[in-house]
Amino acid sequence: MTLPSPDGTAGVAPDAAALVGVALPKRAHLVRRLLKDPTAVVSIVLLIVIAAASFAAPLLTSADPAAPSLANTLGPPAPGHPLGFDGVGRDIFARLLYGGQVSLIGALIAVLVAVAIGVPSGLLAGYAKGAFDAVASWTANLTMAIPAIVILLVVMTALGASTSTAMIVFGVLMSPGVFRLVRASVVAVREELYVDAARVSGLSDARIMRRHILPVVAAPTIIQAAQMFGIAIMIQAGLQFLGIGSSAESSWGSMLSDAFSNIYVAPQLLVWPGLALTITVSAFALLGNALRDSLGATAIKPSRAARRKARAAKSAARVTPSAKTPAIVLSDDAASDDDDAAADAATPEADVLLVVENLRVAYPTSGGESVVVDGISLTVRKGEVVGLVGESGSGKTQTAFSILGLLPPEAQVTAHTISFDGRQIAGLGRNAMNELRGRRIGYVPQEPMSNLDPSFRIGFQLVEPMRQHLGLSKAQAKAKALGLLARVGINDPERTFAAYPHEISGGMAQRVLIAGAVSCDPELLIADEPTTALDVTVQAEVLDLMRSLQAEREMGMILVTHNFGVVADICDRVAVMQTGKIVETAPARELFANPQHPYTRMLLDSTLEDSVPRRALAAVGAAATGSTAADTTLATDPTTPTGESA
Ligand SMILES: Nc1ncnc2c1ncn2[C@@H]1O[C@H](COP(=O)(O)OP(=O)(O)OP(=O)(O)O)[C@@H](O)[C@H]1O
Numbered sequence: 001m002t003l004p005s006p007d008g009t010a011g012v013a014p015d016a017a018a019l020v021g022v023a024l025p026k027r028a029h030l031v032r033r034l035l036k037d038p039t040a041v042v043s044i045v046l047l048i049v050i051a052a053a054s055f056a057a058p059l060l061t062s063a064d065p066a067a068p069s070l071a072n073t074l075g076p077p078a079p080g081h082p083l084g085f086d087g088v089g090r091d092i093f094a095r096l097l098y099g100g101q102v103s104l105i106g107a108l109i110a111v112l113v114a115v116a117i118g119v120p121s122g123l124l125a126g127y128a129k130g131a132f133d134a135v136a137s138w139t140a141n142l143t144m145a146i147p148a149i150v151i152l153l154v155v156m157t158a159l160g161a162s163t164s165t166a167m168i169v170f171g172v173l174m175s176p177g178v179f180r181l182v183r184a185s186v187v188a189v190r191e192e193l194y195v196d197a198a199r200v201s202g203l204s205d206a207r208i209m210r211r212h213i214l215p216v217v218a219a220p221t222i223i224q225a226a227q228m229f230g231i232a233i234m235i236q237a238g239l240q241f242l243g244i245g246s247s248a249e250s251s252w253g254s255m256l257s258d259a260f261s262n263i264y265v266a267p268q269l270l271v272w273p274g275l276a277l278t279i280t281v282s283a284f285a286l287l288g289n290a291l292r293d294s295l296g297a298t299a300i301k302p303s304r305a306a307r308r309k310a311r312a313a314k315s316a317a318r319v320t321p322s323a324k325t326p327a328i329v330l331s332d333d334a335a336s337d338d339d340d341a342a343a344d345a346a347t348p349e350a351d352v353l354l355v356v357e358n359l360r361v362a363y364p365t366s367g368g369e370s371v372v373v374d375g376i377s378l379t380v381r382k383g384e385v386v387g388l389v390g391e392s393g394s395g396k397t398q399t400a401f402s403i404l405g406l407l408p409p410e411a412q413v414t415a416h417t418i419s420f421d422g423r424q425i426a427g428l429g430r431n432a433m434n435e436l437r438g439r440r441i442g443y444v445p446q447e448p449m450s451n452l453d454p455s456f457r458i459g460f461q462l463v464e465p466m467r468q469h470l471g472l473s474k475a476q477a478k479a480k481a482l483g484l485l486a487r488v489g490i491n492d493p494e495r496t497f498a499a500y501p502h503e504i505s506g507g508m509a510q511r512v513l514i515a516g517a518v519s520c521d522p523e524l525l526i527a528d529e530p531t532t533a534l535d536v537t538v539q540a541e542v543l544d545l546m547r548s549l550q551a552e553r554e555m556g557m558i559l560v561t562h563n564f565g566v567v568a569d570i571c572d573r574v575a576v577m578q579t580g581k582i583v584e585t586a587p588a589r590e591l592f593a594n595p596q597h598p599y600t601r602m603l604l605d606s607t608l609e610d611s612v613p614r615r616a617l618a619a620v621g622a623a624a625t626g627s628t629a630a631d632t633t634l635a636t637d638p639t640t641p642t643g644e645s646a
Pocket residue numbers: 316317318319320363370372390391392393394395396397398399408562
């Protein structure tokens with residue numbers, strides 16, 4: 001007896017696995033594509049005819065499929081009995097039609113049970129991971145390891161020979177296949193940056209699941225369900241053939257059984273149930289294949305290059321914000337240090353927006369721990385732009401993610417304080433952080449393309465957080481989104497609003513993300529290398545946009561960068577990071593004029609050394625950005641070293 005393989009990659013739906021991570025296209029597109037595929041059309045027509053004939057059986061024949069007649073035993077076709085009689089004189093045509101009902105309903109029961117168990121458990125296990133995932137995966141493996149036929153025999157013996165019971169049990173036995181496939185789909189998609197972005201924008205887990213995860217899970221599940229239908233029909237016929245199941249029911253399996261008992265005298269009895277089974281099962285298999293082709297071809301996937309870039313960015317940062325965030329342990333002297341930090345700011349405390357004091361982030365290693373942020377302190381005032389500068393691996397992103405509460409669960413985070421607008425946010429629960437992220441703290445990521453969900457239009461992705469955080473109606477949120485798109489310099493906001501991410505350029509995508517980040521009027525914006533992934537000609541424009549948005553909204557801003565050109569262009573104050581420590585903090589002008597720390601001098605030297613100042617690209621560009629020629633050179637021609645610091 002064939003059951004779905006444990007990993008969902010062979011057995012019931014070998015090809016469904018290829019669709020892991022692929023979103024379900026719009027229904028109209030799918031139907032149109034299916035109708036263009038002759039295989040799909042033939043299989044759908046066949047299935048409709050079979051289902052219609054089965055369920056219209058009382059209209060098509062007046063014969064009783066279960067009434068034996070010794071006088072008609074193995075009788076030939078007769079008026080009203082077009083296919084003749086079986087070994088006990090029952091009408092074959094009636095049995096064939098009513099048998100179709102039993103087969104289709106039985107298969108439907110099995111598939112519904114498998115999907116009802118497999119989909120929710122797979123979603124939960126893949127999304128939440130942890131203990132539930134471990135227990136569910138273990139249970140699925142165990143269930144797959146037990147021979148289905150043995151379980152069916154035991155259950156049927158204990159509960160009675162009913163086809164429905166057998167199919168419910170079979171559905172339970174098939175559910176691990178669905179579970180594995182759904183779990184794999186969820187695991188694949190939850191690692192996508194656009195899911196991280198949705199989390200950063202403060203969307204709840206339920207919404208992320210419904211909007212971003214479920215559409216991706218739907219495609220492979222539908223394909224697998226089509227394949228499971230065929231298998232369930234075969235299994236059900238097999239059980240009936242073996243005599244397991246109700247003998248009062250007409251079924252294709254029991255017709256086969258009867259045909260085998262009379263194989264030497266009336267071998268033609270095999271033809272009708274054999275044909276019915278072959279055609280129905282083949283139609284389901286062909287439909288599954290056609291669905292796979294249609295879903296695979298129409299699904300909108302991020303380009304390979306975008307995926308490669310996203311992977312590279314992820315492995316460089318090795319940060320995977322997860323649904324679970326590590327608890328931030330507050331040091332005992334939190335209150336007093338909080339005050340100290342605010343005092344350090346040398347401005348009235350009312351101006352202080354963010355205070356980070358003595359933040360430390362470490363990861364367990366085989367030999368102990370690796371400290372990636374080592375006791376840093378940072379203050380951001382209202383309306384101030386603080387640059388966090390340092391070479392690759394110095395801990396900038398880890399610092400930003402600590403503030404956003406997005407470090408992976410294995411991170412060990414301690415801090416005297418992380419306070420936002422006077423409120424301690426270190427160690428806040430997920431819901432409380434969701435209230436802050438996206439609403440009061442915006443985030444602009446490094447990888448514009450990967451942070452937009454490829455299966456949703458731009459407009460939808462902009463509107464959703466505004467509706468959730470600001471309680472706007474659809475129309476209000478759309479109006480605001482269009483205004484924002486225009487504000488961030490997108491020429492045709494309506495067109496971009498209606499576009500999918502693959503239909504816009506990287507520069508436009510970054511503008512869209514900036515629009516999204518400021519859409520709920522945050523007081524603090526954290527921008528993690530927002531121009532790194534962009535073409536140099538677009539970098540200056542995007543920086544200019546960020547600077548003007550920041551000024552007009554008086555947002556505090558942390559700008560993570562390794563580019564001193566960007567710092568010169570936009571930052572009021574700069575904190576220089578080296579191997580997890582802040583080695584120097586100074587107003588930007590002072591830092592450039594008189595760097596104190598040797599590491600800062602080294603970074604500045606390596607940025608400026610030997611670089612030939614270029615003329616501004618065009619007077620318009622310089623005027624637009626308000627930059628000097630030297631600024632433009634710095635901003636567009638960075639030569640900052642990128643070696644991993646120890
Ligand atoms: N999950 C993790 N486990 C162990 N180490 C990690 C993890 N995530 C990040 N790190 C390490 O933390 C250090 C700081 O990483 P971080 O991403 O903050 O650097 P960065 O200064 O932002 O660099 P870049 O400019 O390349 O993004 C790096 O050495 C990185 O390898």
